[in-house]
Amino acid sequence: MRRSVAAGLAIAAIVTAIVLGNRVRRWNDELALRAPPILRAPWRIDDPRTPRLTGRVVLVVIDGLGAGEARLPYLDELRRRGVAATARVRYPTISRPNYVTILTGVPPRDSGVRANRVEAPVAVDTIMDRVRAAGLRVATVSDYGSLATLFVRHTRSLFGVDWIERGTQLAPAPPLAWPFDEAHRAGSLDDLGRILAGLAASDAAFVPVLVLDVDRAGHAAGVGDDYRAAAAAVDAMLRGALAGLDLARDTVIVTADHGHVAPGGHGGDEPEVSQVPLVLAGKAIVPGASARDARLIDVVPTVAALLGVPAPRHAEGRALVELLALGPGDAARRAADDTARSQRLAEIVAPPRTPSPSTARLLAIVAALAITAALARVAGRRGALIVTPAAITGAFGFAAMLVAIAIITRGHPSPSYVPSLARAVPLGAIGAAAAIALQVTASWRVLARAPDRLAAASGIALVGLAVSIAAVAAAGAWFAPPYLDVPPPFWMVAIPALDLAASVCALAAALTLTLALVRRYPGDTRTPTEPCRR
Secondary structure, eight states: HHHHHHHHHHHHHHHHHHHHHHHHHHHHHHHOSSSOGGGGOOOOOOOOOOOOSSSSSEEEEETTTOOOGGGHHHHHHHHHSSSEEEEEESSSSOOHHHHHHHSSOOOOOHHOOSSSOOOOOSSSSHHHHHHTTTOBBBEEEEESTTTHTTTTSSSSTTTTEEEEEEETEEOOEEEHHHOSSSEEEESSHHHHHHHHHHHHHHSEEEEEEOOOHHHHHHHHHOSSSHHHHHHHHHHHHHHHTTTTOTTTTTTEEESSOOOOTTOOOOOOOOOOHHHHEEEETTTTOTTTOOSSSHHHHHGOOOOOOHTHHHOOOOSOOOOGGGGBBOOOHHHHHHHHHHHHHHHHHHSSSSSOOOOOOHHHHHHHHHHHHHHHHHHHHHHHHHTOOOGGGGGGGGGGHHHHHHHHHHHHHTTTTGGGGSSHHHHHHHHHHHHHHHHHHHHHHHHHHHHHTTTSHHHHHHHHHHHHHHHHHHHHHHHHHHHOOSSSSSOOHHHHHHHHHHHHHHHHHHHHHHHHHHHHHHHOOTTTTSTTOOOOOO
């Protein structure tokens, strides 16, 4: 029976390691909502019928540029000619979810796009749809393809989409479509500037632009000299690319999706990542006007007001009419339309809930632990399993991995301090290897003094699995998919961290049990194949 119990626990440990490891890998997918509640809003587009105020809107998104680092020569020139404001970014402050926010007016919680890994196309209404419905053209350029590719239509998955590429232009192969008349992907900042200059002189009425150089520098080296040099280079590129833009006829808006914490990173709710610049200049912008509590969700309704088109039907923000050269009646109609739409959406989208545990899940955990203890007692009476205080070494890998994650995140339980994937994977692998080595070594030191090492190994494995799985299950009592609310920053780190730590602990338990099953021990009163005696 000893070998059967040990083999069963080893198999359970391997399965646990695989299942929880896969959950860590798919954490971003679990956060996403394919059918967020906001899609239940009735199909209704209210047109306040305000006049078109500008010939063209160029909307520049400088990925990763925080409000505190946005004092740049060209942006300052635009501020002097127009409006200098700061916009609040809704949590989570992650790039692709906030690209969606900027172009739809829907925050990440309600759009269903909560992470950078996006499988399902964006389902909510967009400003591109409203502009094109008015018979106007939309053209875009990015130095990375993700801005436009999020909005592919007539497919359930963005993975495996066939693209038609002609030089810098790209488009999805029919029958797929997207709400852009022209889309470009630039290979460098210089190329992006050249393409943007062409689009700014074209007949496109709306030109959304994405620049990633600042964000890349922030992730690579934090907010320092390289970051500021990248911001200065982007600022200089914009000056050259928009030199031909007639601000007496056209309008430019510059903003960002998030900022960076000092070591580099974002995703949490820290002030430095959730405050971004909002600069507006050109036709129909009132110079020196002040924005009232501007938010990133307000960008799209403001663009709609400038172009005289309805706001997207899911947009939760408002047009910043206090910044626009709108007559009192037109401003009132825009504001009334925004208020009515927001109220309709508020009836569908429930406000965020205060996290609270599921009583049923907690009772299930207690019941599972009680059953495990009862089975362990039976196995112990038959000599197949020994549980002593020293068996807590079976949870050393779990604790060590959590400590490693705390070190990797610099002690900050926030997504902003989780390193980029390129750095997180090797650091996590080192932490996992160290945690496994610690648990296996500590377990073998205990086994060396045990009278029945196979039974003791089973006891150590059982304690480790019980502790780690119970911790994972307890977190699940507070937060479990589907996540209608985005877990707060602490839990956004803690949930995958607990899964990873439990997976590492289970892997170490499986390794310990495997070694115990195949090895003979000098001085043991039984051989591994000898049946137990009662």
